Amino acid sequence: MPEPSPSGRAAVRGVILDFYGTLVRLIEPLPPSHRPFFLRRGLTGPADAWGDRWSAGPPDGTEHAAHSTSERAYHAWELARLRRRALACGVPAAEAGPLAVEIDRAMKDVRLAPFDDVPAALAGLRARGLTVAVCSNWYWDLDRALDAVGLTGLVDVAVTSARAGARKPHPRIYRTVLERCGLRPEQALFVGDVWEVDVAGPLAQGMRAVHLWRPDRAVAGVAPALPAGAARIASLAGLSSLV
Numbered sequence: 517m518p519e520p521s522p523s524g525r526a527a528v529r530g531v532i533l534d535f536y537g538t539l540v541r542l543i544e545p546l547p548p549s550h551r552p553f554f555l556r557r558g559l560t561g562p563a564d565a566w567g568d569r570w571s572a573g574p575p576d577g578t579e580h581a582a583h584s585t586s587e588r589a590y591h592a593w594e595l596a597r598l599r600r601r602a603l604a605c606g607v608p609a610a611e612a613g614p615l616a617v618e619i620d621r622a623m624k625d626v627r628l629a630p631f632d633d634v635p636a637a638l639a640g641l642r643a644r645g646l647t648v649a650v651c652s653n654w655y656w657d658l659d660r661a662l663d664a665v666g667l668t669g670l671v672d673v674a675v676t677s678a679r680a681g682a683r684k685p686h687p688r689i690y691r692t693v694l695e696r697c698g699l700r701p702e703q704a705l706f707v708g709d710v711w712e713v714d715v716a717g718p719l720a721q722g723m724r725a726v727h728l729w730r731p732d733r734a735v736a737g738v739a740p741a742l743p744a745g746a747a748r749i750a751s752l753a754g755l756s757s758l759v
Contacts (some may be wrong), residue, residue, distance in 0.1 A: 581681030685717025
């Protein structure tokens with residue numbers, strides 16, 4: 517059994533971190549606009565209706581276990597969602613499928629790099645005997661994404677919403693990562709840059725949470741007031757004083 521902390525709470529045995537915005541960021545060349553995929557088909561109206569948003573995934577908190585039985589099943593669901601959106605924007609049925617394939621491929625063809633503070637912070641956590649996990653609303657290939665940015669050797673467990681069958685802040689994905697880590701909620705510290713999914717969601721499941729509020733953050737607005745069980749840091753270097 518872990519020793520209690522001075523506050524009487526169970527000691528932290530593992531740190532669970534979000535992926536995009538917490539560990540990694542986009543680097544140039546940035547993803548192109550979706551518009552060329554429409555315009556080369558002469559679909560100006562549908563291009564305008566689609567908008568300039570790449571995000572076409574299910575909303576945060578969605579449970580989709582029925583589509584997460586395999587990579588093939590999940591990818592088919594991704595393409596079906598894109599095709600339905602294309603049809604709703606006025607894309608002809610014959611063009612909707614091929615367009616969905618192109619947009620899906622382009623959405624995932626992104627270049628990522630770790631923030632400068634990440635390698636040392638993760639290495640420091642592991643050196644102290646803590647389990648280090650990543651839990652992200654991401655595609656099926658989170659393990660490959662971690663490998664591509666050189667973080668595989670610094671992470672013990674990786675859980676993506678695509679495989680877990682639910683997106684944060686659905687309880688299912690938090691339960692999955694806790695089970696994979698062999699942790700009880702009170703033994704885990706969750707770290708991320710998005711309030712609802714990385715702070716409020718973990719707190720609701722009995723974990724402690726750290727809100728990462730980087731000076732160069734992508735998340736706009738004012739940082740919410742911290743509730744009990746939460747802390748805020750400007751860099752992952754600040755984790756060492758919290759565990």
